[in-house]
Amino acid sequence: MANLTRWSPFKTLSRLEQSPFEDFFNGLHLRPRWSELETPDMRIDVTENDRSYAVKAEIPGVNKDDIDVSIEGNQVSISAEVKRETKKKEDDRDICTERYYGQVYRSFSLPNEVDNTKASAHYENGVLTLDLPKKGNGHGRKLTVS
Known part of the structure; x- marks a missing residue:
């Protein structure tokens, strides 16, 4: 059985494997920094x-x-504003600093409509848990996270 891996076009490019996209930047004497294009992923599990x-x-x-x-x-639709930074002491010297500020977003469709009046959301230890009861029809609603 084969192992499955997640493919990202920005993470797999190297100096040896040049793509037409990378050739465009070579003509301008600019080289994109692929690590700057990486953003945090929002991984989800949906059960029914x-x-x-x-x-x-x-x-x-x-x-x-x-x-x-x-x-x-x-x-x-789930969106969150991510703010990650490290703090240092006054006498410390920066060797490498990595920060990320931005928005993560995930949207998906379910086979059946959701009864949004009974839906609930809970966030604890970095995991957002949604309970979405099924319904025939309804109206849009924003949930408050507890």
Whole structure:
């Protein structure tokens, strides 16, 4: 059985494997820094039973007030503002500093519509858990994360 790996076009390019996209930057004497293009991923698990959907999304290092969850029919959207930085002492010298500020976003459709009046969201230890009961029809609503 073969192992599955996640492919990213920006992570697999190297000096030996040049693509037409990379050739464009060579003509301008600029070389893109692929590590700067990498953003944090939001990994999700979606499970279903007869009555509802359960969604678990890994969003580590995010304040629960910076998470937005919206539901319209069978469309679920999760977005969060990520702020990652390191602090140093006054007498320390920077050798390497990596920070990320930005937005992560994930949107997906479910097979059935969600009863957004009974939906709930909970964030703990970097994991957002959504309980989304099934329904025939409804209106859009934003959830508050507890």
